[in-house]
Amino acid sequence: MEQIIWIPLAVIGLIGGGALGWFLGKQQVRGQLRKEIEVAQQEAQRLVEEAKQQAAQLLLQAKDESLRLREATEAELRKWRADLRKEEERLRHRREELDRRAERLEKQERRLNERQAELERQAAQLQAAVARLEEERRAALEQVAGMTAEQARQVLLEMIEKEAREDMARLYRQIEAEARLQAEERAREIIATAIQRIASEQVAELTVSVVPLPNDEMKGRIIGRNGRNIRALEKITGVEIIVDDTPEAITLSSHDPVRREVARIALTRLIQDGRIHPARIEKVVAEAREEVERIIWEEGQQAAAAAGVTGLHPELIRLLGRLKFRTSYGQNQLHHAVEVAWLAGMIAAELGADVRIARMGGLLHDIGKAVDHQVEGTHALIGAELARRYGVPPKVVNCIASHHHEVPQECIEAVIVEAADAISGARPGARRETLEMYLKRIQELENLARSYPGVAECYAIQAGREIRIIVKPEEVDDLAIIRMSREIARKIEETMQYPGQIKVTVIRETRAVEIAR
Structure with a gap:
């Protein structure tokens, strides 16, 4: 029992001692904190005092600066007011001077008006006097010359007109000679440059073709029994076959050069083969026609490539190839077309024109000759219509249509193509005539x-x-x-x-x- 009572008393003692220690510690902390607060308040009070002192100093400095600026501004304003007063005084003097000058000018104007009126009166009197003198002189001249003033005026006008016409003709010839001299010099330079850069073979072809024979006996085989072979040849090819006394040769005649070429190739093959009869003739002519079409296509492509022209419609290339078998005054038309394209391109390059348009126009300018025996109209207008149909640029169409002046020339390339055509046709050896x-x-x-x-x-x-x-x-x-x-x-x-x-x-x-x- 004693032990039980002793244990709680010990515990109470321990608790009581701890609480007392905690209380005493807390009081010590509070005292320390109070001291720190007082120190902080004193520091804050000191900082506030320093801030007030700095603010007061800044305020005084601001007042001093404001006062200085105000004094400077007032001084500047006083200076401006003085300047304005001086300017106003100067303007007032100027205005007074202008008023005095205006008054003097008004007086001078009144005097001039009076003088002008006086002069006008005098001029009217002089004009009346001159008119009277002119009338008297005219009457005297009419009496001396025996003609009226109108007749004399007409004679004088005729003399002046004659002199003016002579002067105008002389001046016209002078200007024309100078222009022609300058134009000829430039033209010679351009044309010489173009011709020096081109050379083409000379060819001479006719509207007939001669086919050589190994012997005169072959003529009978070509004619056939009762003329059936030659009739078959002429019917299938559309070409006239002339068998005359010319030894070891027969002549093919046709205005269509392609048909004539087909007939020449077919007849040459028949002569080499030796088998000549209507069935064989029909087969060989068909093969020859295919070969000529191939030649036409190849020649058209080669001509376009040689002229440097691309993008042409296939039908235009085929028509271009047909010109290989066409001549004009003995000049091969395909070679002529390529030559004109080269010349036109060179001249266009010299003049700064469109070289592509000039070349294409030169290459296609005679394209109508490929079909002019089949279509009504001139070859220039036919060629222009074909070119328009197959998508050729409008300037090229105008080059084709206008190279013989059947339509107006609308661009410089058309003039260049015409000039190149004339150069190609007029150069020595290009053409011949009967x-x-x-x-x-x-x-x-x-x-x-x-x-x-x-x-x-x-x-x-x-x-x-x-x-x-x-x-x-x-x-x-x-x-x-x-x-x-x-x-x-x-x-x-x-x-x-x-x-x-x-x-x-x-x-x-x-x-x-x-x-x-």
Whole structure:
């Protein structure tokens, strides 16, 4: 029992001692904290005092700066006001000076108006006096000259008109000569550059083909029994076969060069094979036609490649290849087309024009000749329609249609193609013509020149490449001969077909003859 009582008393003692220690510790901490708070409050009070002192100093500095700026501003304003007063004073003096000047000008204007009125009165009096004198002079001149003033004016006008026409003709010839000299120099340079860069083979073909035979006995085999073989050949090929006395040769004649070539190839193969009868003829002609079509396609492609023209429709390439079998004055048309394309491209490059358009126009300018025997119209218009149908650019179509001036030329490339065509056709050895055609052209040229009024004589010289016209001087003056030369040249271009170019020279000669006795 004693032990039980002793244990709780011990526990109570321990608890009581711990609580007392905790209480005492807490009081010590509180005292320490109170001291720290007081120190912090003192520090805060010190900082506040320092801040107040700094604020007061800054306020004083701000007041001093504000006062300084205010004084500076007031000084500047005083200076500006002084300047303004000076400017106002100057302007006032200026305004007074202007007012005095305006007053003086008004006085001068009144004096000038009065003087002008006086001068006008004097001028009116002088004009009246001059009119009276002019009337008296005119009456005196009419009395002396024996003609009226209107008649004298007409004579004077005629004299002035004649002098003006002579001066105009002289000036016109001078300007034309200068322009022609400059144009010829530039043209010679361009054309020489183009021609020096091109060379093409010379060929001469006719509208007939000659097929050699191994012997004259072959003529009978070609004709066949009762002429059945030659009739079959002519019917299938559409070509006239001429068997005459020419030894060891027969002639094929047709205006269609492709048909003539088909017949030539077929007949050559039949002669080599020796088997000649209608069935064999039909087969060989079909093979020859296929071969010619292949040749046409290849030649068209080679021509386009040689001319540097791409993107053409296949039908245009085929028509281009047909020109291989077409000639004009002995000049092969396919070679001519390629040559014109080269020349046109070179000239376009020299002039800064579109080289692609010029080349394509030059290559296709005679494409209508491939079908002109099948379609109505001129080869230029036929070719233009074909080109338009197969998607050729409009400028190229105009080059084709206008290279013989059947339609107006709308671009510089059209002029270049025309020039290149003339160069290719007119160069030495390019073309040839028969004596009959030459004499006919000479006669047409002279008749055309004689159809103009005032022509006394005309002569075609230099193989028809120049026409010289002598006019009557009393009927045609200097200005009229210039106009006549242009009209005759234009008429020749519109009505005649000729290779190259024709020079028109009109001559007017006035002779004064007097005999001394």
